[in-house]
Each structure stands twice: as structure tokens, then as C-alpha cells.
Amino acid sequence: MNSTRSESSITQKLGAVLFADVVGYSRLMNENELDTYSALKSLLSQLEATCTQYQGDIVEVRGDGILALFETATSAVEFSIELHRIAAQHNQDRPKDQRIKFRAGVHLGEVLLDERGVHGDNVNIAARLQEIAEPERVYISASVYDQIRNRLRYGYEFLGPKQLKNIMAPIPTYCVRSEVEGATMAATLRPDMPxxxxxxxxxxxxxxxxxxxxxxxxxxxxxxxxxxxxxxxxxxxxxxxxxxxxxxxxxxxxxxxxxxxxxxxxxxxxxxxxxxxxxxxxxxxxxxxxxxxxxxxxxxxxxxxxxxxxxxxxxxxxxxxxxxxxxxxxxxxxxxxVQAIPKDLEAYGAVLQGQHHIFKYTRKDNKKAKTCYEFALERDDRYARASAALSRTLNINWRYSWSVDTDTALDHALSYARRAIDLDPTDARGFGELGFVQLYRKEHDAAIESYKRALALNPNDADLHSDYADALAHSGDNETAITHLQQAMRLNPYFPDQYLWHLGGAYFNLKRYGDVIETVNKMNNPTEGQRMLAASYVQLGDTDMARVIADKHRVAHPNFSLVRWADVQPDRWEADTQHFVESLKMAGF
CATH class of the missing domain: 3.40.50.10070 (TolB, N-terminal domain)
Known part of the structure; x- marks a missing residue:
């Protein structure tokens, strides 16, 4: 039976489209059809109720996923992150091979609405972004990123222009991470850096x-x-x-x-x-x-x-x-x-597995890496590389407050770094981890010396160059710091935001405020550079812009304490700390 619809039944609307789909749905259904169906039905019901809390509307529920429309990109991305959190909570009591995980895609643009649902190219783009997304991740288009980059404190990794199926032009794509801290350390492309x-x-x-x-x-x-x-x-x-x-x-x-x-x-x-x-x-x-x-x-x-x-x-x-x-x-x-090799092959295997996790820079993966390195040391307590790697996980835990014993993490990191050096004086990473601990203990000369030893042992380690530069900047040698950061960026062309943060800090100490603004604006995660931006605009006399940024910072970082920040800063010279603190106060912090 054929039917016709008048064009008046079709409306156009600007909205954010979310597609979310279950990973491995066919396998799950094949292995346990009734259980999978019941579990997914319960989960989808919970997600549908939650969606309305984010001013969204689930337009369509397919067998293994959802299509939802939101008023704003902000709401769509916030719900996407919440979707993964709800699914993870739902999976806690399910066997590992029966867990229901989603991948999600979000795009912003004009869509067509009629009684059958939502249609148009922009809906297709969201669907294709979902198809290429990693499990438990949210992939968004550049149009979404531009709307949320200064509003939501998530981690954003630029993946480059992606050629999506049946979409004519490549779509610049970002991966959203709920843990912004780890994203600042992850390798990434940059849109404006050929x-x-x-x-x-x-x-x-x-x-x-x-x-x-x-x-x-x-x-x-x-x-x-x-x-x-x-x-x-x-x-x-x-x-x-x-x-x-x-x-x-x-x-x-x-x-x-x-x-x-x-x-x-x-x-x-x-x-x-x-x-x-x-x-x-x-x-x-x-x-x-x-x-x-x-x-x-x-x-x-x-x-x-x-x-x-x-x-x-x-x-x-x-x-x-x-x-x-x-x-x-x-x-x-x-x-x-020739590095000191372990006596036990299982110890070496555990270290390799730890490396697989640590470079993902998430709280969960850092914990898994820590467990691997601890196991390696149980198998071989003289394995220097495992000791240095364990020190690194503890340094990351301290840096981002990822563990319940944050106050002691730095002390334990110091112990394992020293142990690594004692066991193998040719281990560059041991000296690098020791330098990080010494810097935040405000032992500046010792930190500089440790980083020098590390780079003498491994002159091609980009992260060591960046960390050494940070120590130099906190010690007042900003020009040398900039040189090492430039070398780090050449060795690691897909460098993380952390390099830009360190570079911006050195420029600020040198009162090169225009360079600070240019550098911070290249960060894929701009909410992490808002303090530096606001302080630089104040120094350039643009207090209005500084206060606008300060207002955005309060939304993204509601628990920020200027007093605590100043106390943790490892500056050798009090004048450097006060230079930044006074600028922030003038900006309204």
C-alpha cells in the first residue's frame, strides 16, 4: 500500500544527534539470547529515563542501540559519558564475557523530523562516527567539539579527518575521555599543526x-x-x-x-x-x-x-x-x-603487559599497570625496569590524585626510583622518575641533576626532555626549558597537551604573554589551560577577557583552590609563584 506525505509534515531543526550501539551484540545474543535480551531491555529502560534528565529524547530504540536527539551538544556529550557509566555499573555483576558495552557517536547539525523519526546526512554522520568508535568511548565531530571544548571538562583527543562510509567529505573527529588528566598525557594530532x-x-x-x-x-x-x-x-x-x-x-x-x-x-x-x-x-x-x-x-x-x-x-x-x-x-x-634482564620470563611478560596499560593514561589502566609491575617484582625483586615502572605509576597516581593514599604515593615513588637506580645505574627512566619526585619535594638541584643523568642515558626520550624542561622552568631557567621542549616536540610529533602546558609556563615566567596565549590555544583540552590564559590576558590589560575565562574555569573546575595550588607549586623562586597568583587574583580567581 502506498502513501504520500505532504512536505508540511517534515520540519527542520538544529540539534545534536547521538548514536549508541552495543559492542558484539550478535555474539552476546548467540551465546545467551534470553539473558542478553533481558539485560539489555533493563539497561535501555534506565538509559531512556536518564536521557530526559539531559533534555534529550530517545527517538528510536533498535535491537541493540539507541538514536537520541538533544537540544545542545553539551547535553548530548554529557549523556554519552553518563551512558557508559551506567553501562559499567550495570556490568558489575555480569560475567566478563557477557558484559554489555556501547560505542557512541555525536554530531551537531540540522536534521529532518517527521512522524517516522529523525533523518538526514547529519544523522548518518553520527551513525558512522559510532561505527568507528572504540568500545566505551564517545567519538564526536568537530562541530560538537567547538561547542563544548570550553564548557565541559573532559579529555579530547583529535583523531584527524576521518573518511566515513557514504559521507562525501572527511569529518574531523575527536575522542572524548571522561578522565581529562590522562588525555593531557596521551599522543594526539593537532588540527593546525601540519x-x-x-x-x-x-x-x-x-x-x-x-x-x-x-x-x-x-x-x-x-x-x-x-x-x-x-x-x-x-x-x-x-x-x-x-x-x-x-x-x-x-x-x-x-x-x-x-x-x-x-x-x-x-x-x-x-x-x-x-x-x-x-x-x-x-x-x-x-x-x-x-x-x-x-x-x-x-x-x-x-x-x-x-x-x-x-x-x-x-x-x-x-x-x-x-x-x-x-x-x-x-x-x-x-x-x-644491554639492559639488565630479569631472571624470570614471567616477570618480563608482566612488565610488557604493564606497558600495554600504562600508556593508556586512565585511572583503571594505571592501576592494572601497577599490579603488573608489582607481580614482576614478586617474581624477581632485582628487576630494575619493573621498579622504575612501578615508581612511574605512583607518580601518576600522585599527580592526578588517583589513589586513596595520595599523600604517601610520592614517598613510595621515591623509594622505587632509588631502588631502580641501585639495581641498574644505566636505567634512564629510574633517574627520570627520581627527578620528578625530587622536583615536587622542592629539591631543585637534585632534580636537575637526575634529569641530566637520565638524558645522558637516553637522549631520544621525548617525555624526559619535557619533564626536564618543566623542572628547569620551575628552577628559573626558562630559555633552556624552551629548547628542550622544542626537542621533545620534534622527537614526538604527536605530542600530548602536557608539552604545551610546560611551554606555556616557561613563556609566562618570561612574561611573553602573547606566546602563552598562542601556545595554550593549541591545546586539545583548553579547560586545562584556562588559568594560564586568564593570567596572560590580565597582564596584557584585557581584564574583561580574563574574567570571562575565569567564569568558564569556575564551571569546569568547581573545586579549584588557589591557596592549595600555590602550596603545591615547586617553584624555586617565590616571585615566580606570586607572579602567577597575583595575575589570577586580578582575573577574579
Whole structure:
């Protein structure tokens, strides 16, 4: 039967569209149809009631997901985060393999409304964003980001323009994280920072792309990630090599592109890549080194060994890559490359799993990493790398108040960092973690010395350069701090917001307020830079703008205490602290 509708029954409306879909719904239904149906029905009912609290309307409930329309982008994103929280709470009493998880997409634009629901290209964009989103994440378009970036204190990671199915133009896309703290440390693209302008270093330059896990068990992916980490770490110790940081290399993990394109985006000469396959007690690793200029493979090898030989394989792969790039390596550096290996293979495996979690920069993953490192030390109490890594998790816990024993976390971090150095004086990360603790204990000279030792051991560690720069700025040496931050950004082109925060602080100390504003405005998470922006506008005489920013800050940071902030600051000179505090007071803080 055909029916016609008059155009008057169709209305246009500007709104924020949310699509949320259950991850692995077909598998869940296949394994336990009745239980999955009942659980999802209960969950969807709860979400529908919650949606109205955010001025939203669930227009359609499909078998495994929802389509909702909101008056504002702010409400849509807030509900999206709440959706994941409700689902997580709902899953607490369910078996791990039966948990119901969503992925969500949000887009802002004009939509068409009629008696059948919501339609139009902007609805399709939200649906396609949901399709590419990671489980328990919210992907949003740039139009949504522009509306909420200064209103909602979440973490925003720019993923670049995404070519979505059946959508003509690429859509600039962001991932929203409920924990903004971790997002400031995560690798990220930047909309206004083309990588083509990067200068190629004079020394041989290499990027190690994430090795691919080719086994059937997805849980084995941590082996491939861990081996990639180790190769990068070993190569980074050579002064005569320029090695792209781990964060930037791993940005290519989910992207499939020719080595030449990866080399162009990072502006390096060589690309190393490979694969890992584990089967019972054996492991097969393939690796190759490609000259991006000629697109020629200049070295390739396959290692098929017992899993117990993993340390020998690591040494061989690293040595082959170094030799293939024709770098003259001093015997002292060759010796320094050899790290203290654990007595127990399970200890090494636990550290690799810890690395898999720690770089996700979430409270939950940091806790999992901490558990892995503690297990490694139980298996081998003289494993220096595990001790240094455990110190790092405690430093992160202290930095973001992620643990119940925040007051003692820094003291424990100090203990594990010193233990790591005692066990292995060639461990750069141990000295780096020690430097962080010493800085916030206001032991400035000791902190500077620890960071110098760390960078002497690993001159290619971008995060060490950034952390050292922060210590220099708090010690009054801002010009040198800026130099190290520039080096950090070149080593890690997909650098986190934290680098920009450190750079803005150095500029503020130098009273280069225009540079502060330009730097902070490049942050993907601008609510974290609002204090610095307000203080800079005050110093430039624009008090009205400063007060507008201060008002937004109060909404995003309702518990901010200027007194507590000043007390925690590790400035060597009281004048630096007061310079910032007085500026904030003038802005209305």
C-alpha cells in the first residue's frame, strides 16, 4: 500500500544527534539470547529515563542501540559519558564475557523530523562516527567539539579527518575521555599543526612502527606492543640515531599506510616494522628496515625461536637495525644498550603487559599497570625496569590524585626510583622518575641533576626532555626549558597537551604573554589551560577577557583552590609563584 506525505509534515531543526550501539551484540545474543535480551531491555529502560534528565529524547530504540536527539551538544556529550557509566555499573555483576558495552557517536547539525523519526546526512554522520568508535568511548565531530571544548571538562583527543562510509567529505573527529588528566598525557594530532614542516634530522632517523600481532588470540597483542617498546627504548639510547618517540610511533597502530607515507608524516629516513606470532612455547618474529627515500627493504629477518630466547631476539633485532642504518656506535654505547634482564620470563611478560596499560593514561589502566609491575617484582625483586615502572605509576597516581593514599604515593615513588637506580645505574627512566619526585619535594638541584643523568642515558626520550624542561622552568631557567621542549616536540610529533602546558609556563615566567596565549590555544583540552590564559590576558590589560575565562574555569573546575595550588607549586623562586597568583587574583580567581 502506498502513501504520500505532504512536505508540511517534515520540519527542520538544529540539534545534536547521538548514536549508541552495543559492542558484539550478535555474539552476546548467540551465546545467551534470553539473558542478553533481558539485560539489555533493563539497561535501555534506565538509559531512556536518564536521557530526559539531559533534555534529550530517545527517538528510536533498535535491537541493540539507541538514536537520541538533544537540544545542545553539551547535553548530548554529557549523556554519552553518563551512558557508559551506567553501562559499567550495570556490568558489575555480569560475567566478563557477557558484559554489555556501547560505542557512541555525536554530531551537531540540522536534521529532518517527521512522524517516522529523525533523518538526514547529519544523522548518518553520527551513525558512522559510532561505527568507528572504540568500545566505551564517545567519538564526536568537530562541530560538537567547538561547542563544548570550553564548557565541559573532559579529555579530547583529535583523531584527524576521518573518511566515513557514504559521507562525501572527511569529518574531523575527536575522542572524548571522561578522565581529562590522562588525555593531557596521551599522543594526539593537532588540527593546525601540519607535520610536513618538520625538519629531517642530520643524523640517521628512524621510526619503529608498532609490530603486528598475527596470532588468533587478541590478548597476545601486548607481546607485539611490548617488543616494539623495547626496540624503541634500546635504539633511543644511541646518540648517533634520531628515534621517533613511542607515543608518535604508536599513533600509527590502527592506520594502514605505506612506509613511505609514515616516513613522510614523521619526516624520517628509515621505517622499521614487523610482526609477532606466538604459539605455545615458541614465538616467530619478522622484522624489516625500509629506506623511505628509495622504498627499498635494506634488511629483513625472521626469528623462529623458543619463547625463552626472547631477550636474544630483542638484542639481534636492535643490533641489525642499528647496523643497517650505518651508524658508528662507540663501544661504550654498545655496552649501555644491554639492559639488565630479569631472571624470570614471567616477570618480563608482566612488565610488557604493564606497558600495554600504562600508556593508556586512565585511572583503571594505571592501576592494572601497577599490579603488573608489582607481580614482576614478586617474581624477581632485582628487576630494575619493573621498579622504575612501578615508581612511574605512583607518580601518576600522585599527580592526578588517583589513589586513596595520595599523600604517601610520592614517598613510595621515591623509594622505587632509588631502588631502580641501585639495581641498574644505566636505567634512564629510574633517574627520570627520581627527578620528578625530587622536583615536587622542592629539591631543585637534585632534580636537575637526575634529569641530566637520565638524558645522558637516553637522549631520544621525548617525555624526559619535557619533564626536564618543566623542572628547569620551575628552577628559573626558562630559555633552556624552551629548547628542550622544542626537542621533545620534534622527537614526538604527536605530542600530548602536557608539552604545551610546560611551554606555556616557561613563556609566562618570561612574561611573553602573547606566546602563552598562542601556545595554550593549541591545546586539545583548553579547560586545562584556562588559568594560564586568564593570567596572560590580565597582564596584557584585557581584564574583561580574563574574567570571562575565569567564569568558564569556575564551571569546569568547581573545586579549584588557589591557596592549595600555590602550596603545591615547586617553584624555586617565590616571585615566580606570586607572579602567577597575583595575575589570577586580578582575573577574579
Amino acid at each position: 607535520l610536513d614542516i618538520l625538519d629531517r634530522p642530520d643524523t640517521p632517523s628512524v621510526a619503529v612502527l608498532p609490530f603486528v600481532s598475527t596470532g588468533n588470540d587478541e590478548d597476545d597483542s601486548w607481546i607485539a606492543d611490548g617488543l616494539t617498546d623495547d626496540i624503541i627504548m634500546n635504539l633511543s639510547k644511541f646518540r648517533n640515531l634520531f628515534v621517533i618517540a613511542r607515543n608518535s610511533s604508536f599513533f600509527f597502530k590502527t592506520e594502514s599506510m605505506p612506509p613511505k607515507e609514515a616516513a613522510r608524516r614523521l619526516n624520517v629516513r628509515y621505517i622499521a616494522r614487523g610482526s609477532v606470532r606466538r604459539s605455545q612455547s615458541r614465538v616467530r618474529i619478522t622484522a624489516e628496515l625500509i629506506d623511505a627515500n628509495t622504498e627499498r627493504t635494506i634488511w629483513a629477518e625472521r626469528f623462529d625461536r623458543k619463547i625463552d630466547d626472547i631477550f636474544d631476539i630483542l638484542d639481534e633485532v636492535t643490533e641489525c637495525i642499528v647496523a643497517a642504518t650505518a651508524v658508528m656506535i662507540e663501544s661504550q654505547e654498545q655496552q649501555r644498550m
